[in-house]
Amino acid sequence: MTDLFCSAQQADLVLRGTITGKDRESYVEVPFEVGASVVRVTVDFSYTGRDQHTTIDLGLFDGERFRGWSGGNKSWFTVSETDATPSYLPGPIRPGTWKLILGVPSIGDGVKSEYVATIHLQRSGEAPAASTFSRAPLRAGAAWYRGDLHMHDAHSDGSCLSQSGAKVPCPLYKTVEAATARGLDFIAISDHNTISHYDAMRELQPYFDRLLLIPGREITTFEGHANVYGTTEFIDFRLEKGHVSIDDIQRQTEKLHGMFSINHPGLPSGSACMGCGWAAKDTDYSRVGAVEAINGGTLDGPMSGVAFWQEKLNRGFRLTGVGGSDNHNATMDPQAHSAVGYPATVVYAAELSERAILEGIRTGHVFVDVQGTRDRGIEFTAQADGKTVMMGDAIAPVAGANVHLVLTMNGLEGAHAEVIRDGEVTTLLDASVVKEHTETREFDYEADGKRHWVRVNVRAADGALLILGNPIYLNL
Ligand SMILES: [Zn+2]
Ligand SMILES: [Zn+2]
Known part of the structure; x- marks a missing residue:
């Protein structure tokens, strides 16, 4: 017997039932309804009587076909169009009557085992989980987390050499291994337009439990490329007259709680x-x-994105500057630009989860470590009216008010910093060479009550950009 009722959270079904000795060596069907807008089905399963040698195996049929069998080895699983827990098949989530299949290889005579299957039906546009591929944050606590936001593998045009030296589509796990070797905390894999790489990411995440895997894709159009992070659902990229507009792509991204980033x-x-x-x-x-x-391909050369970005900042948009390797070969020399993590984007986030990293990027609590080191970094804060803010934040000092700015640099011996205001390099900061491993410089700035932005670059002796900081906004 199965009771079916909705719990307080509308999307969850809780299915309960009893297995007895009569069910031994049989398959018990537990049906449930999947509605029209559902895009992901997640099942948590538990039962009593293990101490009395009850074993209940688990499998799934959708309304039309077999979707997988995990036996007794998984207490939860998830399936969606693009990805599923290993043992299960990704594929369309069609409305209809789905069935859990409970196999009962063993249960004692006279034993009653109670099972509970909690089924979460995620609907399109529903607020997303903290991470797509991990149920818990990979690390708790606010910190600077290092990652790469732009890379390709076998699912688009990433390639590397096979065992016998042939150029082949480079398997996704090579990208994940390269990121791990570099000591990154997160990566977003951004294959062109496709969403076929998420199943491999789901399989790898439990093993790589120190490297957060974020679903990305590079929306690749005739008018430019932009990454979308944080959703696995299809977004139509066919930007052409009479079909899809840039507004459609942005709206679809927002509906799916994704983040849109121009490449x-x-x-x-x-x-x-x-x-x-x-x-x-x-x-x-x-x-x-x-x-x-x-971008790893152009760094801070004449074709970098810095001028485009700063022009938007000058027009009053609050836009976070990020970096991405745009890696197309996970096995390339890690010291070469465009290797996985070269550049790295470093994000101050509340924890190591997908939502926290994306929120950190949205709020601009970010700098780019151009060479993707393990320890280079900056903290840049502004103080006015007793309030202290960091990169990405805004303050509103009145004309004549003093703004106290503090720059702390780490791992940047031999380099020098420059302060950029409204796109122009200023002489606000002492530009002498950094001597200590951790060094702090402070300066004051008299506010004029108008809209400005101020940010920091750190450069090597030869002028090469090492750190690109995000702005602190004044009166915006
Ligand atoms: Zn591109
Ligand atoms: Zn790319």
């Missing part, structure tokens, strides 16, 4: 390089989460 906008556009730079005229920059200021 390598400083590359040429049009016939010189179709879709390389950013040429989508109707882009609403107030709805863009981030801009790839530093």
Whole structure:
């Protein structure tokens, strides 16, 4: 017998029942209804009587076909169109009557085992879980977390050498291994337009439990490329007249709680390089989460995204500057730019979970470590009216008020810092060479009550950019 009722949380079904000796060596069907807008089915299963040698195995049929069998080895699983817990098949989530299959290899005579199956039916547009591929944060606590937001593998045009030296599509696990070797805390894998890589990510996440895997994709259009992070659902990328507009893509991203980040906008556009730079005229920059200021292919050269980004900042948009390796070969020399984690984006986040990292990026609590080291970093704060804010935050000092700025640099011996205000390098900061492993510089700034932004770069002796900081906004 199965009772079916909705718990307080509307989306969850709790199915309870009793297995007895009569069910030994049989398959008990537990049906449940899946509605039209459901995009993911997640099942938690438990039962009593293990101490009396009851064993209940678990499997799943959707309304049409077999979706997997995990026997007695998994207490929970999830299935969606793109990804499923190993043992289960990803595929369309069609409405209808689905069935859990409970196999009963052993239960004693006279034993009653109570089972509980809690079924979470995630609907499209529902507030997402803390992470897609992990149920718990990989690390608790607010900290600076290092990651790479842009990379390709076998699911698009990433390639590497096979065992016998042939150039082959590079399996996704190679990207994950390279990120681990570099000591990264998170990566977003961003294959072109496709969403086929999420199943491999789901399989790898439990093993790589120190490296957060974030679902990404590179929306690749004739008018530019943009990454979308934080959703596994399909987003139509076919930007063309009469089909999909940039507004449609942005709206769909927002509906799915994703984040939209423009890639390598400083590359040429049009016939010189179709879709390389950013040429989508109707882009609403107030709805863009981030801009790839530093791409592994161009770093801070003439085609970097810094000028494009700063021009938007000057127009009053609060946009986070990020970095991405755009890696296309996970096995390349880690010291070469475009290797996984070169550059790294470093995010101050409340914990190591997908939502916390994306929130940290949205709020601009970010700097880019161009060479993807393990320890280089900056903290940059502004103090006014007894309030202290960090990169990405805003303060509103009145004209004549003193703003006290503090820059702490770590692992940057031999480098020098520069302060950029409204796109111009200033002489506000002592630009002498950094001597200590951890060094702090402070300066004061008299506010004029108008809108400005102030941020920091740190450069090597030869001028190469090492750290790109995000702005503190004044009166915005
Ligand atoms: Zn691209
Ligand atoms: Zn790319």
